[in-house]
Amino acid sequence: MFKRILHFSKITISASPLFFTLNMIFLFVIALSQLGITFSFKLATDTILESQTVGHVSYQIALPILFFFLMICIAGNTGNFEQMMITAYSHxxxxxxxxxxxxxxxxxxxxxxxxxxxxxxxxxxxxxxxxxxxxxxxxxxxxxxxxxxxxxxxxxxxxxxxxxxxxxxxxxxxxxxxxxxxxxxxxxxxxxxxxxxxxxxxxxxxxxxxxxxxxxxxxxxxxxxxxxxxxxxxxxxxxxxxxxxxxxxxxxxxxxxxxxxxxxxxxxxxxxxxxxxxxxxxxxxxxxxxxxxxxxxxxxxxxxxxxxxxxxxxxxxxxxxxxxxxxxxxxxMHETTSQMKSDIVGPFHTLAFQHVSYCYPGASDYAVKDLNFTLRQGEVISLLGYNGSGKSSLSKLMSGLLEDYEGQILLNGTDIKTLPQEALYRYFGIGFQDFARYSLSLKENVGVGMIEALDDDVAIQKVIQKGNLESIIDHLPNGLHTLLGKEYSKEGQDLSGGQWQRIILSRAYMGEPDLLILDEPTASIDPLEEMRLLGQFKNIVQGKTALLISHRIGFARMADRICIMENGHIVEDGTHDTLLQLKGNYYTLFMAQQELYK
CATH class of the missing domain: 1.20.1560.10 (ABC transporter type 1, transmembrane domain)
Known part of the structure; x- marks a missing residue:
């Protein structure tokens, strides 16, 4: 126990050695002053008794009383100063x-x-x-x-x-x-x-x-x-x-x-x-x-x-x-990994799942089971399925966020478990379904998608255009620098769910990632805005690789491949026309939603 205590104490002392030394000296002064108070009582008592014995009061009685008050001043008013010293050496x-x-x-x-x-x-x-x-x-x-x-x-x-x-x-x-x-x-x-x-x-x-x-x-x-x-x-x-x-x-x-x-x-x-x-x-x-x-x-x-x-x-x-x-x-802790190269295995070519299974801690059923799946450079894949089918889990496995899986995930033929996590993340631009709404400026909320480019105004403006944020920015009091959310400032501005969704899309586009993953990108967007995004998205992903996750078929028509997930498995994989002819899950889903996407 004492070895551990001394180790942690050593960290504290080395953080503020001067204030720690002053604190120790100050503590000894306090202890001496408390001894002085008791000793001054003895001196005063002896002087008073001696005065009674000789029959007159000597001026010497004032000395122990003055000494007593001096010790009281030192020992009796140390609480605030001691707390200040504690704060100085421990903060x-x-x-x-x-x-x-x-x-x-x-x-x-x-x-x-x-x-x-x-x-x-x-x-x-x-x-x-x-x-x-x-x-x-x-x-x-x-x-x-x-x-x-x-x-x-x-x-x-x-x-x-x-x-x-x-x-x-x-x-x-x-x-x-x-x-x-x-x-x-x-x-x-x-x-x-x-x-x-x-x-x-x-x-x-x-x-x-x-x-x-x-x-x-x-x-x-x-x-x-x-x-x-x-x-x-x-x-x-x-x-x-x-x-x-x-x-x-x-x-x-x-x-x-x-x-x-x-x-x-x-x-x-x-x-x-x-x-x-x-x-x-x-x-x-x-x-x-x-x-x-x-x-x-x-x-x-x-x-x-x-x-x-x-x-x-x-x-x-x-x-x-x-x-x-x-x-x-x-x-x-002070070393940065932001300069880590994102091409540790070269430009993106393929990402392959080989018999991959994953079960969340404490869960009884697999979220993904014996999955074999390959995403190639330049492909746009629409991953469809109902809630709980394993779509989001697949995206987290793909990007390296979930690590305790069975099987192998290969990036350009290299097992991603052998790659540095920070470098692996740089291949992906991700718009999460459960995205974070930071109480920061709109510019920062977008720029965190590639924090190294936060001060790159050209890059920021480029993704703002891709996410169609101009109309939102024009109505904000401080434009791009407006604080979002009112949690910590009355000057902050609240945005609708659909407006936040467009910010998240811009965040995902930051840094021109090799592989774009959008999880339910139109969940909070109205149908008209979704139609506009569909048209714009064709230009954005041209020549890019993208995985579009949804339980709605809006993006399916523009994808090179459509994959249908159910109970952790990919049960259908093919083009729009192929899957319609199959008359399986995709056919059922498409027919139920076709009126919205004619």
């Missing part, structure tokens, strides 16, 4: 841990995110990055300050009676057992109920987010979702409350023992004063240092058996997800 490390988590999340296979067990772990780590990064603060602020206080108190008390220190050590064993139990149970509780907590947050988002406000009201979903939220929240909080009650009673037990021993020693010191074996000033100092000792000891035990152990369990979860971050790996 860079928190940024590093968060960035490394995001970096590893990006590198994780897309398949894993369909696995609910993985996603629960991912959610747990994401929600507790702050707890992970707090381990250094726990170690070097809470623990170090308490150790400073403990050492000073031990030195002072041992001068009078070393047996007191032994008694405090016996108390510590009780506190160790209690704190270990509480920590293990608290983390186990979070692991057990992370799904309920995630469900509660999901329904809370449904009830409060702007995106779901319309359907929430139209369909009167508030009570239904509120009940679901309450069920998940109550299930989680009921267990948490029961545990916290038990933990509180156990904590009170150790606290009671600490108070009992401390005040018993106080009575013993008073007894020594009454017998004349201990001076009153020494009693004041010794009693104050004893409370400082018990407080420091309690704090150290809490840190070692509770705070540090709890933080370490969060670190373990973080490390299990990301691996142990090394200096080389952290530096590698």
């Amino acid at each position: 860079k490390a928190k940024q590093i841990f968060a960035k490394y988590f995001l970096h590893k999340s990006y590198q994780t296979k897309q398949d894993a995110f369909y696995d609910h067990t993985f996603y629960d772990q991912y959610t747990f780590v994401k929600n507790n990055i702050e707890n992970t990064s707090n381990i250094t603060v726990t170690l070097f602020n809470k623990l170090t300050l308490s150790i400073y206080r403990l050492l000073l108190a031990v030195v002072a008390i041992s001068y009078f009676n070393p047996l007191i220190v032994v008694g405090m050590l016996l108390l510590s064993f009780v506190m160790i057992g209690v704190n270990r139990y509480v920590v293990k149970k608290r983390v186990a509780l979070q692991e057990t109920y992370v799904k309920d907590e995630r469900h509660a947050k999901y329904y809370q988002e449904l009830l409060s987010s702007r995106a779901h406000a319309k359907e929430l009201r139209i369909f009167k979903l508030q009570d239904t979702f509120l009940n679901k939220w309450e069920t998940s929240y109550t299930h989680y909080m009921k267990a948490k409350y029961a545990f916290e009650v038990k933990a509180t009673w156990l904590s009170h037990l150790s606290s009671f023992l600490q108070v009992l021993i401390t005040y018993s020693l106080t009575l013993y010191f008073l007894y020594l004063v009454q017998k004349g074996e201990l001076q009153v000033g020494d009693f004041v100092f010794l009693n104050g240092m004893m409370f400082s000792l018990t407080g420091a000891l309690s704090s150290i035990l809490t840190v070692l058996t509770k705070d540090l152990a709890e933080n370490d369990l969060y670190v373990q979860k973080y490390e299990a997800f990301t691996g142990t971050p090394t200096k080389k790996q952290l530096n590698a």
